[in-house]
Amino acid sequence: MNALRSLQGKTVSWILWGTLAGLVTGAVWANTQNAWERHLDRADYTGRQIYGALVNGAPMPSDVTATQIDAPPQGRGRVTEASILTGETEDWGGARLLVQVHDPQLAYTLNDLPPSSTPPERLGAMTRKMARLCGNPTLYARPDGRSWIKVTAPSVWSCESAPNDMRLPLGLAFILALVSLLTRSSEVTGRLGRLARIFSSSQGGGTTMLPLEGPSELNEIADALNTSITREREALEKRAEALSAISHDLGTPAARLKLRTALIDDPTLRTKMEGDIDQMIAMVEGVLSFTRTELDAEPAQQISLTALVETIVDDYEDLGRRVSLGGVVTGQTETQHSLFGVTPGVGVLNEHPIVLREAQRVLVMARPLALQRAITNLVENALNYGRRATLRIESHAAEVSVLVEDAGGGAVSAAEMADLIAPFRRGANAGRAAGNGLGLSIVQTVARQHNGSLSFEEGPEGLVARLTLRRE
Numbered sequence: 001m002n003a004l005r006s007l008q009g010k011t012v013s014w015i016l017w018g019t020l021a022g023l024v025t026g027a028v029w030a031n032t033q034n035a036w037e038r039h040l041d042r043a044d045y046t047g048r049q050i051y052g053a054l055v056n057g058a059p060m061p062s063d064v065t066a067t068q069i070d071a072p073p074q075g076r077g078r079v080t081e082a083s084i085l086t087g088e089t090e091d092w093g094g095a096r097l098l099v100q101v102h103d104p105q106l107a108y109t110l111n112d113l114p115p116s117s118t119p120p121e122r123l124g125a126m127t128r129k130m131a132r133l134c135g136n137p138t139l140y141a142r143p144d145g146r147s148w149i150k151v152t153a154p155s156v157w158s159c160e161s162a163p164n165d166m167r168l169p170l171g172l173a174f175i176l177a178l179v180s181l182l183t184r185s186s187e188v189t190g191r192l193g194r195l196a197r198i199f200s201s202s203q204g205g206g207t208t209m210l211p212l213e214g215p216s217e218l219n220e221i222a223d224a225l226n227t228s229i230t231r232e233r234e235a236l237e238k239r240a241e242a243l244s245a246i247s248h249d250l251g252t253p254a255a256r257l258k259l260r261t262a263l264i265d266d267p268t269l270r271t272k273m274e275g276d277i278d279q280m281i282a283m284v285e286g287v288l289s290f291t292r293t294e295l296d297a298e299p300a301q302q303i304s305l306t307a308l309v310e311t312i313v314d315d316y317e318d319l320g321r322r323v324s325l326g327g328v329v330t331g332q333t334e335t336q337h338s339l340f341g342v343t344p345g346v347g348v349l350n351e352h353p354i355v356l357r358e359a360q361r362v363l364v365m366a367r368p369l370a371l372q373r374a375i376t377n378l379v380e381n382a383l384n385y386g387r388r389a390t391l392r393i394e395s396h397a398a399e400v401s402v403l404v405e406d407a408g409g410g411a412v413s414a415a416e417m418a419d420l421i422a423p424f425r426r427g428a429n430a431g432r433a434a435g436n437g438l439g440l441s442i443v444q445t446v447a448r449q450h451n452g453s454l455s456f457e458e459g460p461e462g463l464v465a466r467l468t469l470r471r472e
Helices: 007-056 119-132 167-203 216-261 267-295 305-318 368-386 414-419 439-449
Strands: 065-069 078-085 096-103 138-143 148-152 301-304 323-330 345-349 352-356 363-366 389-395 399-405 453-458 463-470
Touching: 007 065, 007 096, 007 119, 007 138, 007 167, 078 119, 096 119, 167 216, 216 267, 301 305, 301 368, 305 323, 305 363, 305 368, 305 389, 305 399, 363 368, 368 389, 368 399, 368 439, 368 463, 414 453, 414 463, 439 453, 439 463
Parallel strands: 323 345, 323 389
Antiparallel strands: 065 148, 078 096, 096 138, 138 148, 301 363, 345 352, 389 399, 399 463, 453 463
């Protein structure tokens, strides 16, 4: 049984099951087809014997009953008539065998009988068709110049005498077997896809462990990935603990250094030393913040992205900073309440200005604190190097993007900015601007936690940072 739990064992069993189903289907199909052919051939041969008995006076077959009557019955069921020349040549004035086929429900089309066949073959073709249609026919024949004869052969051409046709139920059974195999294989591939999605979520900062289900190979993969995820998170936690301890331990020496710098008479030197101390503390705290962002296990929840962006813009405007909301471009709106409340704004829907009401907020599943930190970092970056920040939202069915555009006039290209995502990388125009080179790294980490991305593009006034999130 353990072998059947493995993917290899399941694959072999599926192949064997499919092969067996195909062989059984083919064998039964061929047997049914042969049985029908034998049944029809028997009816054909019996028809030729009946012709010999009616025209040439040969004995009737043992399973055929012939009764002399005055005339066929009238007005009962459906009647098919035919006339067969009994001569060896096409002598239209010669003797004929008149034939009528009476059936309660079926009419027998006889115009497709072989024209070049002999008279016995024609009557055999008629009885063959009577057997094929599976009705309840009675044959009436009148040789030239003689009385009508009623010919019955229930064991030859009646529906009860026909072999069981297993082709339709067999075909349905074969289709069901294929559907079963496809369903089982789809379950395995579905579990593999689910495994990949959960692993992607775990790589993005999620805490969900991969389920151990399905074939043993998938369980081994899931167990190995769970071990890797656990070790990685443990390493990050240890790094965060070490950085937190370093930050705490540096606090007291840094405070003493600041007190001692106050005793320096030279104001220029004192200012530089205080700046270096502050930068050193900020770098340690920045690394600690970056590590905590990687470890962030904040649960995702449905929030109004519009309200979150408006809140950030309002906070900066209250401080007198040059930050504005440029609008919302959306191809789809949602109809649920938001986490951050409702603040009226102006957006664009299908290129027509509208007033964003509560029912038209752009909703996403996100980690609100991490997302707020990422957008704030982009705004700070735009203010430090581009003098102004304009925020926009683009919403689509599968993803949503927050765009932050500065007014730097293209001082830094999109390609150069993409290179600055790496930790501790700062642009050539950074100058004395505050920062430690970790802002964009934190933004990218948050984007990955949301299965999204961070990219840059050229805008009409400056550089545009695009933070894209999957709407899941």
